[in-house]
Amino acid sequence: MLELAxxxxxxxxxxxxxxxxxxxxxxxxxxxxxxxxxCEAIGRQPESKGDVTSTMITGCIIAETTGLYGLVIAILLIFVAPRQFVNILMETIGK
Amino acid sequence: MNTKSRRFLAVDILLLVGAILPLVACMVLKVLFTPASEGITITGALVYFTIPTPVQPLPITEAQVNSWAVMLTILCLCLYLTHGIAVRPGTKRQLAAEWVVEKCKNMVHNNMGDYFAGFAPFIAAIMTLSGLSSLLSLLGLFPPTSDMNVVAGWAILVFSLITYYKFKAGPIKYLKSFAEPVPFLAPMNIISEAATPVSMAFRHYGNILSGSIISVLIAAALGGLSNLVLGWLPGILGEFPFLRIGIPAVLSLYFDIFSGCLQAFIFATLTMMYVSGGFPQEDYEKRKARREARKREKLLAKTAQAEKA
Incomplete structure (x- = not known):
């Protein structure tokens, strides 16, 4: 049973x-x-490359956040959660 | 002249040694404390020792030690760059230091405006600290930025700065800003306010940590592959992971150097954006003008009273 759990x-x-x-x-x-x-904007107005790039990077950073939340959850689930859950299981069995 | 230049050189060498020594000490500590293990493992920061405190034991981890080493390195580098500074730049290092300061001032000025011109040293410090911390993985050390606690501390610092500058227009205005556009949305506004430091910390730490995990996984995979392909070689040649030489370095170029520097830049940019974006410039100026007017009235009344008396 323990192996199954x-x-x-x-x-x-x-x-x-x-x-x-x-x-x-x-x-x-x-x-x-x-x-x-x-890219379209830079193609249309090549002289505004600097401004467009920095604004785009800022936007990309903010868009990235949700993905990183998922990544952090995945990392926690793989490296941290199993030990915690197994500890909880062992405590329950110990009772 | 000779003695002076000799002393100058001695201080230079001392400062350079001071910049390198903390990192070497960190490597020695790491080698001493790493438990012997077979193969590749992914662990968090090593705990060097714990200080017993009344509330709960305080562990001193690799992340803390490494970040203090990075701070010492940065301090010594700054002292080295500004050593022998003169009105007329005589040395190359002064030109380099001036270039860095000018770039940073320009960046802060472009992103935050005149009122926040004093933020340049803070932004430069946070950028260098973050960048060098991430680059520590090149030395085989644990990068402090891949520990949640370190980055969360920075994020809390930035969050308190944001709140301080939002408070500049008065506490009532600050509380009112949560009830916009309609008071009904206040819980949403509070959540999004609290999400700022969380997202900053998660972004920085997630990027660096995922990079190092992927590097370790690829190194392990290459070890297995070379065992499979070159395992027929006799003796120690068969056991040595030849494929692990050089190939992970290409990935390290992206994950350690590019990603680390980009995250430092991003953290600094976000700090500038949030602090200057949350600052209510108009309200602050109105409040300041009102206060000054009141002070002037009081002063006038006082002088009038004094004249009467």
């Missing part, structure tokens, strides 16, 4: 980490759009 915990953590990384899709599309528009 451990397997479910580890498997659940791995699946959760994988699902959390779906959050990477949104920022990818969003940043792609932003860069495409910036």
């Amino acid at each position: 451990l397997g479910i915990i580890l498997g659940g953590c791995a699946i959760g980490a994988g699902l959390a990384m779906i959050a990477g899709i949104g920022p990818g599309i969003g940043e792609g759009n932003a860069v495409a528009k910036a």
